[in-house]
Every structure is written in C-alpha cells, then in structure tokens.
Amino acid sequence: MSSSDLRFNGRVVLVTGAGGGLGREYALAFAARGASVVVNDLGGDRKGDGKSSSAADKVVEEIRAKGGKAVANYNSVEDGDKVVQTALDNFGRIDIVINNAGILRDRSFARISDLDWDLIHRVHLRGSFMVTRAAWPHMKKNSYGRIIMTSSAAGLYGNFGQANYSAAKLGMVGLSNTLAKEGVKYDIHCNTIAPIAASRLTEDVMPPDIFKMLNPEYIAPVVLYLCHESCESNGDVFECGAGWVAQVKLHQSEGAMCMQRTGEFTPENVRDNWEKITDFTNATHPSGGAGGSTAKMIGVLTEFNESNKGGITTRPTAGGIDPTQAVGYKLQPKQFSYTRNDVILYALGVGAATSQPDYLKFLFEMNEDFCSLPSFGVIPAQSGLMGMFTENVPGLQGIDVTRILHGEQYLELFKPLPTSGTLHNEFTIADVLDKGSGALILMDVHSYDENKELVAYNQFSTFVVGSGGFGGKRASDKIKATVKAPKRAPNASMKETTSADQAALYRLSGDYNPLHIDPSFAAMGGFSKPILHGLCSFGFAVRHVLKTYANNDVTKFKAVKVRFVKPVYPGQTIQTDMWQEGNRILFQSKVAETGDVVISGAYVDLHAVSKAGAGEAAEEQQSSGPEVQSDMIFAEIEKRIAEFPDMTKKLKGVFLYNINVKKKLAAQWTIDLKKGASVYRGEPKGGVKPDVTLTVEDEDFIALAMGQLRPETAYSERRVKIKGRVILLTKLMHLLPVLYRSKL
Ligand code: NAI
DSSP states (O other): OOTTSOOOTTOEEEETTTTSHHHHHHHHHHHHTTOEEEEEOOOOOTTSOOOOSHHHHHHHHHHHHTTOEEEEEOOOGGGHHHHHHHHHHHHSOOOEEEEOOOOOOOBOGGGOOHHHHHHHIIIIIIHHHHHHHHHHHHHHHHTOEEEEEEOOHHHHHOOTTBHHHHHHHHHHHHHHHHHHHHHGGGTEEEEEEEEOOOSTTTTTTSOHHHHHHOOGGGTHHHHHHHTSTTOOOOSOEEEEETTEEEEEOOOBOOOOOOOOTTSOOOHHHHHHTHHHHTOOTTOBOOOSOHHHHHHHHHHHHHHHHHHOOOOOOOOOOOSEEOHHHHTTOBOOOEEEEEOHHHHHHHHHHTTOOTTSGGGHHHHOTTSTTOOOOGGGGHHHHHTTTTHHHHSOOTTEESOOGGGEEEEEEEEEESSOOOSSEEEEEEEEEEEEEEOSSEEEEEEEEEEEOTTSOEEEEEEEEEEEETOOOSSOOSOOTTSOOOOOOOSSOOSEEEEEEOOTTHHHHHGGGSOOOGGGTOHHHHHHTTOSSOOOOHHHHHHHHHHHHHHHHHTTOGGGEEEEEEEEOSOOOTTOEEEEEEEEETTEEEEEEEETTTOOEEEEEEEEEESSOOHHHHHHHHHHHHHOOSOOTHHHHHHHHHHHHHHOHHHHHTTOOEEEEEEEETTEEEEEEEEEOSSSOEEEESSOGGGOOOSEEEEEEHHHHHHHHTTSSOHHHHHHTTSEEEEEOHHHHHHHHHHHHHHSSOOO
C-alpha cells in the first residue's frame, strides 16, 4: 500500500450483520486497513428466524488469521446497547458504525402480515436506530464519527413485493438526513448506500450470470471511502454495484406560484399550473434541510407579494459556502416600481404621524414639499435580496434560510429619492466572511433611476448562523464600518412609542416574513410575540436624526450605517440618543422601557447640519436630564393625543410639567396643543410661554397617573404646584382620562 492509501489505524469499526454477504466484506476490508472491528451477527436465516454464533465467529477468525483485530458480537441489532458495548469493552471507543444487518420477508402488498411488516422494520429501521443511538454519545464525546445506513433501490424507487422492506429502507434515508444535520458540528457524518450485490438475499432474485457479476467485494470500497476521515460527504445517498458508483439526489422542479393576485387558491389553480409544477427543465436538488423548503416558500411568497405579478418561481439552495465562487457574483437585476402610495405607506410604517405637522410632507401627496423619507431607499434594494438564497448562487449553497439574521445596513443616497418611479437594482455579492459561528454575507445593491443615474447604494450584511468554519477570512475592506458611540452624554435624544400594529403596518412595504405578524411563527423563532422589522426601527432612528439635525430636510441626508443588536416589540418606545461630530451624527437606539440597545455603532452623515436642527438639539441637550419614571407616562400621553387629535385641538394650550426628583428639577415635559399637538421633553420650543406650569415629584406624577393619588389630595397637600391658567389645566384634566387613566 502507498502512503496515500486510506488507512483506519486506531479506528474502531462496528459492522452489523457482518457474518456473511456485504457485511463480511466490509469487516475484512476495514481490518485489512488497520481498523479494530466488531463483527456483529445474530446468525439467523434470511427471513430473520433462528440464531447462531458461528457466522460472526468465522469472520473474526478470518480477520485474525490475516493478522487483523476483531471481536464477535451475537446480539440482534435491536439490542443496540449491547452491540456497541462490545466495541467499548474490547477497544475502548467507537468511531464507525455500518448499519448493514438485514432480512427479507417479501410478499405482495395485500398478503403482508403484521409480523412481516414489524420484523422488517425492527431489524432494518429500528435496529439501525438502536445501534446508532447507542454509539452517538461516544462519537459526540470524541467529536468524531462516521455512520452508514444501508438502504436499497427498492426503497428509493419501489419494487414489487417489497412494500414492507421499501418503507423501512427509505425510512433509513430519512434517519440519515437528520443525523447528518445533527452530527455535523461534532464531525459526525452519516451517509446512505443502496447497494446491489450477490448475496443470500439476492440469490434467487437474479439470473445466475448477472449474480456472478455482482461480487459483494465491489461495495466495500465505497463504504470504506465514505467512512474515511478525509471524506466530506454527509447526508448523501449513493447507489453502487458491479464497480459502478453514483450519487442519488432528490429532484425539485422550479415550481409555480398558483395563488392568484386576489389571494384565491383553488384546485383549479393547481390544475392550470400543472405543466409548470411538473416541468423539470430547470430542476434543482434541494439539500438545505426541511427549513430550506419552508424558507423557499416564504421567499416565493415574498417575491409574489412584492411584485404582485404572480407565477414567480425561485430556486432552492444546495451544499456549501465558498467565497472564491460567490464573491463578485451578480444576482438577477430587479426593476422596482413604486408610487406615492408606497412612499406614504412606508412613512406611516416607520412612525411618521400627522399629529406632527412637519411630517405632513412625508404623508400628504398634495403638500408642496411632498418627498420620500431617505430611509425608504432600502425598500427598492431589498426587492431582490432573497435571490441570494433562491437563485442557486455558486458558493452560497446549503444555507439554512431559517437561520439568517440581518446584521448591519448601510444606505447612501446620491440624490433625493423620487416619490414615484422605477428603480433598476443591481445586486453583487461584495464579500463572504467566516465569523466562526456563522457566515457574514455582504450584498451591495446599486439602484439606478430611469436616466440610468445612480440614486442609492445599499450594503446589506446578512449573518447566517451556523454556516461559519469554512476557512474564509474574518474581515473585509469592502464592509462599511460601524462607529462606536462616544462615552459622553448624548447631545440630543428623541423617543417615540411604536404602535401595537407597527410591524403589521411596516410589512406592507415589502417584508412579509411571518415572524413579524404571526405569533406561532414568532414562537418557532424563540420570540414571545412577533417582533418589529429591524429596518422599521432603522426607519424610526433615521427619522429621529433627520428631525433633530436636518429639520426634516431630506436633501441634507447623505448616508446611514447601523448594526442591529436586538429586536423591538411593537408597542415599545424607541429612544435614539445622538452625538454630533461635525456633519456626522453618531447615534444609538434603545428600547426606553427596558434600556436594551437595539441599534448600535450607527451614524448618519449629513451634507450639512441644519442650524435650526442644531439649535433644537442644543435645546434638547439642556433639557434632557436623567431619565425619570414619568417619561413613560408622557410617551403614553403622546400616543393617545396622536390617536385623538380632534379632542385635543380644542384646548389650544401649552402645558409645561416640571418633574422633580427629591425636590430638584430632573426633567421637563411640554404638552403643546397650540401648534398641532405635540409632546416632547424640555420647555416649550421657539420661546413660547407655557399657559400652565405644573411642578410635581416624579413619584407623585406616577401615582396620579395610575389613579393611586387623587388630584384634590395632591393639590391640597401641596404635592402639586400649579402656575398660570388653571382653567386650561382643568380642561386637560377632563380630557386626559378619556385619553389616559391619569386625572391630571
Ligand atoms: P445477507 O443476508 O448476506 O447479510 C445480512 C446479515 O445480517 C446476515 O448475516 C444476517 O445474519 C444478519 N442479520 C439479520 N438480522 C440481524 C439482526 N437482527 N441482528 C444482527 N444481524 C442480523 O445480506 P446482504 O445482501 O449482505 O445484505 C446486507 C444489507 O444490504 C442488508 O441490509 C440488505 O437489505 C442490504 N441490501 C442488499 C442488497 C443486495 O443486492 N445484496 C440490495 C439492497 C440492499
């Protein structure tokens, strides 16, 4: 043998049913190449009746006579623990399991007895399970294992008179598929063979001349290679016989979206698409796991909803990440057409509300300044993103799409986004990084307008959990880097409470992942309820910066970069803390209720900081002190006022609340019902004098809001001080209970 020969020195191999036929050949071949072999055989007849130790003993003797190492085991594979124990007792470990033992009880289907069915399943499927389960923890402990399941062409394709056997044999393929997924992180591989060979099982089913050609020795080389540490195959199926070896894969047609644009889906829709459903011209071989098919369906549905054209098909993924093939790959370009309705729907989705008059220009098409929010620039770009997983991209295969996370986002605008039109989007895989625990895929998207001028550049960073370790680089010069937030106190801060239906609204802008609306789907992902889209929180945060530092002037926006850290649940308050460094506004967003940071390392680059914006920011800085509990109440009041604008309009008053902590002013809040209706931290803006000023301890304000302290008591005990037009406050007191439980 040469040094490049495949050796098994130090490896312990268990071959079940090794007293004859194929199993014997495997045992001899492994031993000849240095392995210690457990020769298991019950020694019954081919129908599974009787038992004898002589079959296993003879093979052990043969191996030993040639100088090899082997021990016998006479248990049935149904006693998997005992079979594996023989390996541990004699050789101290177990590295390789060949599930080979088998019997036949052929009958035409109607004549299969319960016993015929059960015995076949007990030996083939249950026996393979029992033996493999007994070996599994030892393999896991050693971080190494190679397992073979023995299936059959009868299982893969069906065979007359073998319904019991076919069912059990295909069951073993299913078992292997899942073990391959569960074992991969421990370097445990599981593959399946479907052999054809001359043995006592086949002697009466094959013509004698063919029987002679199918020497059982011709199967062992395949099994040995599959079990060698150098073989990377995992979860694969191979047919072999007479020296021929071929891999077998499931075949999936391109498929067809049968659902109609109206949402109708009937048996007739299926019939009418039958040709396409069954057309294998562009067939592929899915191998990404069961989640791959679910993800594919979601992908198809997403594209369907986005384009609303119907009949869209996509391709599944198959096996392995390879940056050398993937980087530079261009996906199918996509045209994205949108109308002013899409722009307005998006603005509503990211929290722009008519209660704030300066947002009308994002919400009302007749407004003279009507324009798109800059963050809308991610929407056209995401239209073809799923292609990364559905277009069979070389070097990006075998990805479990249920395990992808949106890691980071960069958006740069080269001109303000039109309020309607068609953008041509080009998608390029910019880089693929190996982060150990996962793969990071950088996707560059360039969006061009009808004049072929570049409007937007996006970089989506997608993290694929569990797909790392392919030996790629960890860093990239292509990535748009995040920037850490400074340690100093923020220069400005803005917060807004998302609505309970924020995700339900935002998804209509194109991300239809059920994770954001379906509680049972969210539960599968480990979330207590549907979560807000990362890009929705992103939209809130960009709007906060734009309002604070650019006076909502979209022409001032240049670029934004964010890292998504944690999800926001609809109904929570997003607080964006901002630090100005020249024209770069660094920011971080958190959930006000929990303090959890949800967006980090983020910045917006502006062409220029608006004077008014900077002034306001400075003003906010002055007034934004430490957080007080009452912030929560004002956030709630703000929400309620926005929901009932007609009620509040009548008051026409400006209310200033001084919130004290231990008698010292800790925060100020303004409820301004004169200029529209707004609630914000700090004194009334623009030098406006408050009509009423109310001073109260933080805890007392909470107690009042919760109905635990009566306003009369608070007033008579001088726990609340009121200055100005008390009558206005009385009116507000009447109004607020309608809006909120507070009596103040
Ligand atoms: P074989 O009958 O020569 O070998 C099977 C061995 O398994 C026998 O030595 C038998 O005593 C042993 N065995 C049966 N029940 C057992 C149990 N409960 N516990 C432990 N050992 C048990 O048959 P052959 O052809 O070598 O088959 C090996 C495997 O290959 C079987 O799983 C069979 O279904 C499969 N196969 C064989 C094909 C062929 O063309 N020979 C075709 C497709 C699959």
